[in-house]
Amino acid sequence: MSRSLQAPGLRRHHVLFWLLLWSIAWPALVLAASPPAQEPEWTPSRDGQWLLQRSTGLVWQRCLVGMQWNGKDCVGQPQWADHMQASALARQRAKADALPWRLPHLKELQVLAQLGQQKARPRLLPESTEGWVWTASIPIEVRNVNPYNYGNVMNGVSGQNVSQLKFLHAWVVNTATGESRDDVLKRTPMFVRLVRKADAP
Known part of the structure; x- marks a missing residue:
C-alpha cells in the first residue's frame, strides 16, 4: 500500500526533473541552432x-x-x-x-x-x-x-x-x-x- 501511495509522488518528481532539465537545455539548443551574428562589412x-x-x-x-x-x-x-x-x-x-x-x-x-x-x-x-x-x-x-x-x-x-x-x-x-x-x-x-x-x- 505504501508503494501505491509513493508512486504518484515519484511521478511528480520525475516530471519536475525533466521540466527543469528542459528549461536548462532549451536556451542552449536555441543558441546552437541560431546562425552566428555576421560581422559588418x-x-x-x-x-x-x-x-x-x-x-x-x-x-x-x-x-x-x-x-x-x-x-x-x-x-x-x-x-x-x-x-x-x-x-x-x-x-x-x-x-x-x-x-x-x-x-x-x-x-x-x-x-x-x-x-x-x-x-x-x-x-x-x-x-x-x-x-x-x-x-x-x-x-x-x-x-x-x-x-x-x-x-x-x-x-x-x-x-x-x-x-x-x-x-x-x-x-x-x-x-x-x-x-x-x-x-x-x-x-x-x-x-x-x-x-x-x-x-x-
Whole structure:
C-alpha cells in the first residue's frame, strides 16, 4: 500500500526533473541552432578616421585628403590635385605613416561609392566627402571619338591621336552617384582619397 501511495509522488518528481532539465537545455539548443551574428562589412576605426572593409581587408580614409574627422563629420577644405599631385600626396602620406597608402583602383573606388549611396544613418561615408575622386587606373581601350564634340575639339582629341593620348587620362569615380569616367585628363584637379591593406605593417 505504501508503494501505491509513493508512486504518484515519484511521478511528480520525475516530471519536475525533466521540466527543469528542459528549461536548462532549451536556451542552449536555441543558441546552437541560431546562425552566428555576421560581422559588418564596414567598420570605422576607434577614432573614426578610417573605414575597414571586411571582405577585402582594405582600410580607407574616411575623409578626403585635406579634411579631418571631428567625431561627426569631415571638416576642413579638401585638397584639389591633378593626377601627378595625387600620386605624390599618396607617397608622402605613406612615408609619413610608414604605411602603404596609395590611390585606389577603379573597382575598389566603385565599391566605396556604393557605400556612399546608402542613406542609412549614421552615414559611414559623410556627404561632405562626396565628389569626383582620382583612381590609379589608366584607360587601356581605344574608344571612338566624336570629332564634333566641343570638349574633344578644345582638347585637340581626334580619332587619329586618341590612342596616343590615352596615357594622358585616368579613371575617376563620383562617390555620390557611382558614375565613373575614363576621359578625364590627368592635369584636371580632382579630390583625393587614399587606401591601403589592413594587414600591412
